[in-house]
């Protein structure tokens with residue numbers, strides 16, 4: 001009798017302990033969700049215009065004003081953001097950074113050597129802001145207008161001492177667990193690893209639906225794919241183009257804004273998400289000192305940002321949008337002249353040549369140089385330059401991005417509580 005009563009008492013105490021533990025767990029879960037909603041923003045968009053200095057943006061805005069018959073500037077979407085900051089761009093071993101070192105600084109918050117990804121100059125493996133948020137329950141999208149395994153997107157998932165180890169970089173995508181990757185295609189598409197035959201098969205084996213073009217994407221979504229890699233149709237079964245300006249065949253390519261729209265609708269708005277979007281060909285056009293293709297690329301970025309803004313207006317208290325660059329490319333000057341006299345931009349000549357060529361980059365080097373000279377657009381470099389870049393911000397926590405700081409501070413500002 002006594003023994004039974006003792007067992008009942010022990011049972012009651014044990015049951016009560018279980019109940020308390022249960023309540024505690026529910027509470028912890030509740031707090032965790034509340035934290036996600038309170039800090040950092042629930043929906044985060046980080047746009048990177050590769051090679052986009054303040055003057056690249058001003059050049060595009062000056063051209064827009066010309067099209068409106070005005071002198072001055074017509075603002076693109078993101079320059080109307082309420083907060084403007086400036087970020088330093090130098091790398092661990094160079095005053096002039098490359099995209100992998102700058103991408104690492106932005107995503108992982110530490111300087112590294114040019115050419116390195118996700119590893120600091122001491123060789124320590126770093127964790128990107130995207131991975132931290134993924135581990136906190138965010139969905140993660142990494143999108144680019146250039147290849148999926150190019151330096152800037154790779155800085156958000158790869159750890160490699162060579163940005164040119166493209167197959168090795170692709171091989172890190174499965175470990176990231178990211179939900180949506182988008183780009184033009186793959187560099188080293190046919191890379192090999194053991195029995196695998198290439199990038200596409202490796203990712204498919206790891207649970208990604210790898211889609212080339214609209215049709216394959218719609219099919220994958222209809223079949224309930226959990227994780228997506230979306231590439232342009234023209235890159236199916238082949239190497240991704242390594243240089244692209246604006247000569248995209250209509251109906252064949254998924255535009256930058258459309259790719260972002262697909263990613264947003266794939267995620268929905270129930271879970272928090274982080275989306276990095278790179279406009280990569282701004283840099284490529286600027287390396288070649290191609291003024292009009294560079295402008296078109298900046299305007300494409302502006303369009304993609306408008307897509308994020310539409311989402312922001314639906315969720316203004318929970319969304320943060322950042323637009324920045326990894327570095328400036330080309331050393332562009334508005335109003336270049338050999339003399340000390342007054343000079344004005346000649347958009348008429350720039351625009352007429354561009355329109356006559358069907359808005360495609362068809363000039364040889366000499367013709368391009370001569371056109372820039374006639375338009376009084378100067379370029380001082382075929383490489384990157386070492387100045388700071390603008391950071392435009394709107395939404396939850398945007399106020400942290402005003403003023404002057406280092407590109408390694410951006411990660412902490414995104415995650416700040």
Ligand SMILES: [Zn+2]
Pocket residue numbers: 051099283284287329384
């Ligand atoms: Zn570059």
